Amino acid sequence: MAKILIFFACVAGALSATVVDVLKARREATLVSLIQLAGLETALSGEGPFTVFAPSETAFRRLGSSTLAALKSDPTKLAEILKYHVVSGIYDSSNLTVNEMMLDSLSQQKIRVNYYMYNKHIAVEGARVIGANYRASNGIVHIVDKVMMAPTGTIADILSTNSDLTTLKAAVDAAGLTSALTEGPYTLFAPTDAAFALLGNDTIQALLGETDLLQSILLYHVIHGTLYSTGMHSGALHTLEDVDRERLTASFGGYQVSVDGARVTQKDISATNGVIHVINHVLLPSSLKSAIANLKP
Template identity: 45%
Template sequence: MKVAVILCAFVSQCLAATTVEMLAADPNMSTLVNLVTKAGLVDALNGGDFTIFAPNNAAFSALPSATLTALGNDVNALANVLKYHVVQGKVPSSAASNELQLTTLNGQKVRFNIYDHNNAVTVQGSQVIALDKVASNGIIHVLNKVMMPPEGDIVDIVAKTSDVSTLLSLVQQAGIANALKGDALTVFAPTNDAFARLPSSVVSKLTNDKNLLTEILEYHVVPHTEYSAGLFNREYLKTIDRHNDRLSIYFDSAGVRLNTNSHVTTADIGTTNGVIHLIDHVLIPARYYLTLAIGRK
């Protein structure tokens, strides 16, 4: 592939390389360039104005080897993932806003999140580590993670995840599945083991009191998108329960902790309407400790 150099005229105007040529000139982008070439997308990306969210080599190296191998063996799947990183037209960082969604070339949307307190910008949870690399036909934003197209909304993903089947059944019992189909939500989803840790007396009270069950489940939902890049130590997140009770976020040696003893075991499960984090203990608002006879252990 020929890589254009920047040619500057005497009037101080420059003819820059295309987006693909700029990527090809960067040794940290060699994996992406090789995959774009393999997928047959070079001419398409050179033929219009695009914004490319470009994972660097380290981002591809962080993928499970089986995932990378599978993409390499399936050109259509590879093209779909790569197109998920491309938006028609030029989208500079100045045009981005928190929760902004953009339609990609594969037809699905990606979500911008801007976390001012952490000086972090993410796209579908992948942190942007370099902004606004301007090419002749578009803009490149460099990512630290590969974005995988989500396979549904929060309810869809919970239904497909065997580790949270108890949560799914309780959500259905409480009748709040539709609420979890709203936009820009974060769900801290207790695993089956998390529910199994609850005393049987607590489980009985929850399953026999729909209002209480609803309140506890809604305490696990935050009404905006909080990927891990946006979390910070001693942060307080309001939930959607009727009292707008708050979750306390802490960082400790085990990772991200919520309240007293619940840890995030799997972070940043992307969905079409927000994000899911799996947690290892059920969260209970302090106001219900006496009602449920739970000790603060």
């Protein structure tokens, strides 16, 4: 009888723990301290229900000490970032195995959910769920491996503001694809200015004058759907250029990635309509290489 009473007491105690209590019990000290600093502890201890995507201690270390210090110095901005990690309602892991589902965060910005069947990874705005279904009296907590930052615009918008992608932006404009890159969801492998420079200025200028060829080359850099690094595995990718297939080579979990031999140098730049991965070479479809070689400046 005593053991039964102890069991029910433990269950009752667990069920009375809020999402904040769960975080404290799991020793997510950095997140708890930031919640307190942002003045959100009372709200997250309320009725809810809430689903919290909680960055791990390692996730905050990856963010970097200077970025973390800047957030601590601006509680208003910190609160908005933390609210981006919280959704009204209860979504356990079984509810998150829906690819391209969009959730409304408490910051009023959308969180993209991806489920990658090959490795069974769940990602929220590119952050992998590494611990799931920690129940609380007012919701549920999932641990994620990154601090999520809300996207600042579409893929086209990001190209317009990234100083390393100016040649790509000019090529997209010349090919008439700017509007298409506001649609999606898409994944864009984005060559840097240095990557385009490897083609040579004469080739670049010739391509800018050959709209159809340029468009085909650029479409070869785009795939349907949102493929974050956590969902990557080695294999062939179908692109928006229908004839050829890209060869993606990825270590488990997408820690090291190359596509057609081009190295991904910056992963997982979230956009409102997909994701961008920066690469160090321009991808050239096999079926078009002779046409590219015969270009005249």
